[in-house]
Amino acid sequence: MTTAEPTPPRRRGRPGYDQATILHTAVDLFNRRGYDATSMGDLAKVLGVTKPAIYHHFTSKEELLKAALDDALDELTAVVDEASRRQEGATAYERLREVVRRSVEVLVAHQPSVTLLLRVRGNSAVELAALERRRWLDERLAELVAAAVAEGALRADLAPTLVSRLLFGMVNSLVEWYRPHGAFTPATVADAIAAVAFDGLTSSNTRP
Amino acid sequence: MTTAEPTPPRRRGRPGYDQATILHTAVDLFNRRGYDATSMGDLAKVLGVTKPAIYHHFTSKEELLKAALDDALDELTAVVDEASRRQEGATAYERLREVVRRSVEVLVAHQPSVTLLLRVRGNSAVELAALERRRWLDERLAELVAAAVAEGALRADLAPTLVSRLLFGMVNSLVEWYRPHGAFTPATVADAIAAVAFDGLTSSNTRP
Structure with a gap:
């Protein structure tokens, strides 16, 4: 999904993705597949992280x-x-x-x-x-x-x-x-x- | 879901719902919940019929x-x-x-x-x-x-x-x-x- 990135800035929380990137990717998925049809598991899969890595930033799909x-x-x-x-x-x-x-x-x-x-x-x-x-x-x-x-x-x-x-x-x-x-x-x-x-x-x- | 209906016309297939009513109800559900989030089971439940009663008219959700x-x-x-x-x-x-x-x-x-x-x-x-x-x-x-x-x-x-x-x-x-x-x-x-x-x-x- 992502291309090589030059030295990313220091990010809050776990390595890999910050809050804005998670939100951006979630919105893209919601728009393509529909909100109800998208699970936090789907989002974690697309981002290539575990579900807890997402819950660190957002407590629920509704958030x-x-x-x-x-x-x-x-x-x-x-x-x-x-x-x-x-x-x-x-x-x-x-x-x-x-x-x-x-x-x-x-x-x-x-x-x-x-x-x-x-x-x-x-x-x-x-x-x-x-x-x-x-x-x-x-x-x-x-x-x-x-x-x-x-x-x-x-x-x-x-x-x-x-x-x-x-x-x-x-x-x-x-x-x-x-x-x-x-x-x-x-x-x-x-x-x-x-x-x-x-x-x-x-x-x-x-x-x- | 339905109000009292005066003697309905003879319908094709199983009693209860004809093809047009099933389609109309399905489209309504797809629009309200999203196509991907709606299952044939959901549709059967809303219509109050079994899934085979729907498959008698439409072979799949995609149809x-x-x-x-x-x-x-x-x-x-x-x-x-x-x-x-x-x-x-x-x-x-x-x-x-x-x-x-x-x-x-x-x-x-x-x-x-x-x-x-x-x-x-x-x-x-x-x-x-x-x-x-x-x-x-x-x-x-x-x-x-x-x-x-x-x-x-x-x-x-x-x-x-x-x-x-x-x-x-x-x-x-x-x-x-x-x-x-x-x-x-x-x-x-x-x-x-x-x-x-x-x-x-x-x-x-x-x-x-």
């Missing part, structure tokens, strides 16, 4: 799941929080565009943990808590769309909750196909989403 | 998966095929709008099997074959977008493959949140997607 979901949720929450803090001076429309741009950056930089988050179905207390945090985020995004409609920047003939679902549905769909070293940079994708969603695809809407 | 994925893929392929057959008379732009509208209808009418399809990761021959068919569909959609750009209807400053990903990413995101008896009808959602994607969200783009 690994929680760490990954919190990673994604903390980043997305920070995006929404920053947008509200910029309230003075910026219009809701400006803040919405900024949230779209920053969300794309987070999805690209944290693609594995966001992918896991978007597939959560609520099968455990950890998953239900993550769904609750997602719902909170969805409500903030719908409020921001509603505010942009209220200030006259966005068209008023579509329900803000529906617009918010579709706009961030388009953003979230990135995790399914975006490849970090593929044809499109995060900035290109963020600009394209803003162009499609705000200006529209028909040629009469092209901005100079 | 259930294949039936569900084919259901989704056949419907989506029909949408794309119909759009190409309407070639005479209709512009690429008109066909693209029609594909978006019909895709929304398919996603709503076949939400469970499309959900399963969109989560396929390629873990088996059946999944790889489904991914291959999805790729074929993605290529047809990107060609249609490119044709609409070439005829001058859509803006030319965005890569057609990227536009196609984003447009159908927005369409596909429906399966994550759409509820059949919720606030929005399929027609409302299809109109909103067309409005957002083609005309844009900014109020200056509102069509009378």
Whole structure:
């Protein structure tokens, strides 16, 4: 699984793998095989360590799941929080565009943990808590769309909750196909989403 | 699981459940728990029948998966095929709008099997074959977008493959949140997607 590594930095705990590497490998396995179908034994096998070497860092599979979901949720929450803090001076429309741009950056930089988050179905207390945090985020995004409609920047003939679902549905769909070293940079994708969603695809809407 | 049913129609095979009910229940379980984490024993338990009663209709779990994925893929392929057959008379732009509208209808009418399809990761021959068919569909959609750009209807400053990903990413995101008896009808959602994607969200783009 791993290629030769030049003198690794001193790591906490047993030799071989640190906490971040274990988490990264676990998330990758969860995404490829499904969380329920992956056991701590599978993870130990892929890492080439014993199960106790993993338990030294994470007490359970659910703790690994929680760490990954919190990673994604903390980043997305920070995006929404920053947008509200910029309230003075910026219009809701400006803040919405900024949230779209920053969300794309987070999805690209944290693609594995966001992918896991978007597939959560609520099968455990950890998953239900993550769904609750997602719902909170969805409500903030719908409020921001509603505010942009209220200030006259966005068209008023579509329900803000529906617009918010579709706009961030388009953003979230990135995790399914975006490849970090593929044809499109995060900035290109963020600009394209803003162009499609705000200006529209028909040629009469092209901005100079 | 079931409520009282008025005199059910005569069914093939053992009493209790027909093929469609078994498939429907299996897809629901796969979506809730994950395909790999669901066993034929789990399915038998939920249906309240023995495993042989299921094997009478489906020889394996993989056959259930294949039936569900084919259901989704056949419907989506029909949408794309119909759009190409309407070639005479209709512009690429008109066909693209029609594909978006019909895709929304398919996603709503076949939400469970499309959900399963969109989560396929390629873990088996059946999944790889489904991914291959999805790729074929993605290529047809990107060609249609490119044709609409070439005829001058859509803006030319965005890569057609990227536009196609984003447009159908927005369409596909429906399966994550759409509820059949919720606030929005399929027609409302299809109109909103067309409005957002083609005309844009900014109020200056509102069509009378």
